[in-house]
Amino acid sequence: MSIQLDIVTPEKKVYSETVDSVVLPTTSGDVGILPGHIPLITQIKAGELAISKDGALDLLAVDIGFAEVIGDTVSVLTEAAIDIEDIDLAAAEEAQKRAEQALKDAEGQDIDPDELQALEAKVRFAMVQQLAKKKGK
Numbered sequence: 001m002s003i004q005l006d007i008v009t010p011e012k013k014v015y016s017e018t019v020d021s022v023v024l025p026t027t028s029g030d031v032g033i034l035p036g037h038i039p040l041i042t043q044i045k046a047g048e049l050a051i052s053k054d055g056a057l058d059l060l061a062v063d064i065g066f067a068e069v070i071g072d073t074v075s076v077l078t079e080a081a082i083d084i085e086d087i088d089l090a091a092a093e094e095a096q097k098r099a100e101q102a103l104k105d106a107e108g109q110d111i112d113p114d115e116l117q118a119l120e121a122k123v124r125f126a127m128v129q130q131l132a133k134k135k136g137k
Contacts, residue, residue, distance in 0.1 A: 001035035001036065001072065002018045002019060002020060002035060002072065003018070003019050003020070003021065003022065003033060003034070003035055003037075003072050003073070003074055004016075004017075004018055004019075004072060004073045004074070005017055005018075005019045005022050005051065005074045005076070006073070006074070006075050006076065007049075007060070007062070007076040007078065007081050008075070008076065008077050008078070009077075009078055009079065009080055009081055010079065014060075014081045014082075015051075015060065015081070017051075017053065018053075019051050019052060019053040020034075020052045020053055020054070021033060021034050021035075021051075021052045022049065022050065022051050022052070022074055023049065023050040024042065024044060024049060024067050024074075024076070025044060025045050025046070025047030025048060025049060025062065026042045026043060026044060026045060026067070027042070027043045027044075027045050028042070033069055033074055035072050036072070037069050037072075038069070039069060039070050039071075040067070040068070040069040041066065041067070041068050041069075042066065042067050043064075043065075043066055044062060044064060044065040044066060044067050044076060044078055045064060046062065046063045046064055046124050046125060046127075046128045047061075047062065047128060047132075048060070048061060048062075048084075048128075048131075048132045048135065049061075049062045049076070049081070058083065059083070059084045059132060060081050060082065060083050060084065060132075061081065061082050061084060061087065061125070061128045061129045061131075061132040061133075062076070062078045062080070062081045062128070063078050063079035063080040063081070063121065063124065063125045063128065064078065064079055064121075064124075065077045065078030065079055066078075079121060079125070080121075080125050082129060084129075084132045084133050087129045087130075087132065087133040089129075089130060089133050089134075092126045092129040092130050092133070093126070093130060095122065095126045096122075096123055096126035096127060096130070099119050099122035099123040099126060100123055102119050103116075103119050103120065103123065106119065
């Protein structure tokens with residue numbers, strides 16, 4: 001038996017494969033999903049999503065979002081996702097520095113809350129990418 005895993009960001013469908021299992025980083029802790037799992041809707045936290053397929057392990061860095069398990073289908077809706085193999089560590093570190101500087105520059109200014117939230121999300125996802133890449137080495 002297998003699971004259909006779909007990972008979608010606002011920009012595109014990042015992943016759509018049949019897999020053996022998936023471990024989701026939820027706000028309640030990591031949750032393992034196997035075929036036949038009970039229906040579930042859960043909030044995803046920024047972290048590492050692990051996919052097992054044909055004996056191989058694939059790791060993705062994901063940002064906040066939601067996951068839904070219905071039958072043998074897992075749908076993950078997240079702000080951002082990237083395979084750790086595709087992460088450029090230097091670029092992630094630079095992105096984090098730029099976003100942190102922009103946050104610092106915004107302090108004390110009348111900045112739109114949505115812009116502030118977007119900057120915080122950039123910092124968070126850059127950090128998650130770095131952690132996942134270093135852990136996956």
